[in-house]
Amino acid sequence: MMHYGHSNAIRQAKEMGDYLIVGVHSDEEIRKHKGPTVMNQEERYEAVAACKWVDEVVPNAPYFTTVEILDQYDADFCVHGDDISKINVMTNNATLSDGTDCYEEVKKAGRYKECKRTTGVSTTELVGRMLLLTRVHHQLNENSFPVKSIENFQNNPKSRYTSGVSHFLTTSRKIVQFSNKKEPKTGDKIIYVDGAFDLFHVGHIELLKKAKELGDYLLVGIHDDKTVNAIKGSNYPIMNVHERTLSVLSCRYV
Incomplete structure (x- = not known):
């Protein structure tokens, strides 16, 4: 994954x-x-x-x-x-x-x-969030700190000591590191597309690729956690808005 x-x-x-x-x-x-x-x-x-x-x-x-x-x-x-x-x-x-x-x-x-490993994210943890049906991973804000770990989920999926909390605290520096630092030039055809982009996958990639082909500069809007949860319910989004932002920014078409 x-x-x-x-x-x-x-x-x-x-x-x-x-x-x-x-x-x-x-x-x-x-x-x-x-x-x-x-x-x-x-x-x-x-x-x-x-x-x-x-x-x-x-x-x-x-x-x-x-x-x-x-x-x-x-x-x-x-x-x-x-x-x-x-x-x-x-x-x-x-x-x-x-x-x-x-x-x-x-x-x-x-x-x-x-x-350096990115603390607080792994395939095991993301799968755990889906299976445990928790909401705490997207109820945290950028000033919140997680209190429990899901790193042992694979070995003990029913453990009461695990939770779906993300350990990753997004900072402005991390956003800058992932960003292209590019602005649209005068005369550029700007394309806008928006979505949840939860658990970023090849379907999202194909969408962004096709959108970029329509113009010169692709601007992507990412729905906040409250909006996604209101539409999809359950424990969605699986990844909080900061995590989804980094996923989208890593794509070469954005």
């Missing part, structure tokens, strides 16, 4: 160099090492390609990054979030918890760098 946490990692990676190549794992690789996917591989390929900091996408990228792979694409180094974890190695249909690091080879070669 592609979310603004991934976009922020991609943004940081692009700042480390001149040309950014992003490898995206296949559904089979993800099921093997992590579990079921939320978006299928074609959707994820398209979502990553639409991120404005990405120069090239490598489909079906292997889970283990090697020096050979970096050399194949003339890459100087690879980047991962500083939350990198150990994984299980599958051998002869047996799972061995040997703590193997899938970036061990490139680390030893001195061709590995890390970027």
Whole structure:
């Protein structure tokens, strides 16, 4: 699942160099090492390609990054979030918890760098918000601080210690980092489109792409949480307005 946490990692990676190549794992690789996917591989390929900091996408990228792979694409180094974890190695249909690091080879070669993880967002957390049907994630304002975590939802989905609260506090600086910092020029044909853009997906991307093709400058309006909830009800929006803003700003067509 592609979310603004991934976009922020991609943004940081692009700042480390001149040309950014992003490898995206296949559904089979993800099921093997992590579990079921939320978006299928074609959707994820398209979502990553639409991120404005990405120069090239490598489909079906292997889970283990090697020096050979970096050399194949003339890459100087690879980047991962500083939350990198150990994984299980599958051998002869047996799972061995040997703590193997899938970036061990490139680390030893001195061709590995890390970027800061975006605190408070993960695929597990977003799925948890949908399943728990809470509303607290969009009742917070920009001065509010979350009090509970859903990071253990995957292991204990019924735990009373989990909630759908977002841990991410949007700041003006983060908005600026995601923005194009561009103003429409005199004579530009300005196109306006609005929506909730909740759980930003390939349907949203296609809409923004087609809208941008109609003019020179695309302006996107994002409905606030109260409006979305009044229209859709339940625990919608799944992502609060600040999170949805970052998702839209990361799209290359905006």
